[in-house]
Amino acid sequence: MEYTAKPEAAAIHPGQPLDAVADWQQDMQTAIRSLDTLLTALALSPRDVAVSRAAAEQFPVLVTPAMLARMRPGDPRDPLLLQFLPRLEETFSQPPGYGGDPVSDSAALRGEGLLQKYAGRLLAISTGACAVHCRYCFRRHFPYSEQHAGAGRWQGALTLLRDDPSLHELILSGGDPLMLTDRRLAALLEPLAGIASVRRLRIHTRLPVVLPSRIDAGLAALLTAFPRALVVVVHVNHPRELDTAAAAALSRLRHAGALLLNQAVLLRGINDDLSTQMTLWQTLADAGVMPYYLHLLDPVTGAAHFDVPEHEARALVAALRARLPGYLVPRLAREIPGEPAKTVLA
Numbered sequence: 001m002e003y004t005a006k007p008e009a010a011a012i013h014p015g016q017p018l019d020a021v022a023d024w025q026q027d028m029q030t031a032i033r034s035l036d037t038l039l040t041a042l043a044l045s046p047r048d049v050a051v052s053r054a055a056a057e058q059f060p061v062l063v064t065p066a067m068l069a070r071m072r073p074g075d076p077r078d079p080l081l082l083q084f085l086p087r088l089e090e091t092f093s094q095p096p097g098y099g100g101d102p103v104s105d106s107a108a109l110r111g112e113g114l115l116q117k118y119a120g121r122l123l124a125i126s127t128g129a130c131a132v133h134c135r136y137c138f139r140r141h142f143p144y145s146e147q148h149a150g151a152g153r154w155q156g157a158l159t160l161l162r163d164d165p166s167l168h169e170l171i172l173s174g175g176d177p178l179m180l181t182d183r184r185l186a187a188l189l190e191p192l193a194g195i196a197s198v199r200r201l202r203i204h205t206r207l208p209v210v211l212p213s214r215i216d217a218g219l220a221a222l223l224t225a226f227p228r229a230l231v232v233v234v235h236v237n238h239p240r241e242l243d244t245a246a247a248a249a250l251s252r253l254r255h256a257g258a259l260l261l262n263q264a265v266l267l268r269g270i271n272d273d274l275s276t277q278m279t280l281w282q283t284l285a286d287a288g289v290m291p292y293y294l295h296l297l298d299p300v301t302g303a304a305h306f307d308v309p310e311h312e313a314r315a316l317v318a319a320l321r322a323r324l325p326g327y328l329v330p331r332l333a334r335e336i337p338g339e340p341a342k343t344v345l346a
């Protein structure tokens with residue numbers, strides 16, 4: 001995975017408020033990229049936790065400074081750490097049904113980096129880069145370097161959208177689409193606004209939370225200028241991911257006109273208890289983010305230790321439903337290859 005080259009670097013003027021010069025690409029340069037640095041930063045020794053160097057080689061460690069700052073030093077069971085820590089369990093033999101392409105992305109390709117599985121929605125894998133590497137990620141084995149539509153390759157997506165007016169929504173996915181520079185995003189948004197049949201733009205991103213500095217004034221201006229409905233689906237799994245910096249980034253997106261939704265993945269040992277789930281969806285609502293999906297784990301090789309069985313997940317959501325307003329209960333969903341939509345279980 002590589003990061004986009006540094007763009008039109010903003011000049012730093014003395015006296016400018018800090019926020020105006022916060023540079024997300026500089027933040028990325030200080031991200032943690034090795035298992036040892038991560039353990040040292042959290043005052044953990046490899047004896048405290050069963051880590052796997054082989055797993056770290058296969059899918060490298062990547063944690064942003066903002067995410068690291070929320071982790072509890074000395075706690076090998078910290079639910080934030082466990083999302084990013086290469087554990088020995090990743091190398092264990094996996095149950096039947098686990099594989100490298102669990103949701104059949106390869107079968108849904110409509111062009112380079114372009115997937116269509118569901119009516120009216122075209123999904124563009126706009127970059128392979130992310131700001132963090134989540135161990136349970138269903139795309140951890142996806143051949144990003146061959147399949148992405150970004151980096152000056154928007155033409156394919158724009159042509160498809162122009163030729164097929166049944167496509168009402170473009171979904172930017174990845175990787176993380178906000179890892180693209182403002183200039184690259186502008187190169188998509190401007191021509192997109194000229195295609196009348198595209199009514200909505202949706203952005204799936206973890207950056208408002210894991211790299212809040214990315215939601216800078218330049219990005220906000222770009223999104224504010226986009227003349228169609230804008231939906232931003234963030235990905236927060238645990239309430240402790242939401243600190244004041246994340247809340248400020250989310251607020252900026254709302255002020256840029258985005259409808260904010262959250263999708264979480266139900267993960268063993270991280271957010272599979274009622275109290276964490278209650279706090280998660282309520283804290284998100286405090287930040288102006290409504291629930292979307294609570295996903296069951298996709299059976300991707302190396303992630304089986306995160307799995308929560310369906311009957312347990314259903315009971316958890318039923319308990320949430322008994323305690324929270326209906327609009328704060330996420331849809332429990334699983335992706336079954338070949339179905340016309342994601343399968344909602346509760």
Ligand SMILES: *Cc1c(COP(=O)(O)O)cnc(C)c1O
Pocket residue numbers: 108115116117118121122123171341342
């Ligand atoms: C998940 C997904 C979508 C979006 O589905 P929604 O239910 O609308 O969120 C669209 N295209 C692909 C390829 C997907 O995997």
Ligand code: SF4
Pocket residue numbers: 129130131132133134137138139174175176206235
């Ligand atoms: S695509 Fe999303 S879930 Fe996967 S590593 Fe990137 S941020 Fe994490």
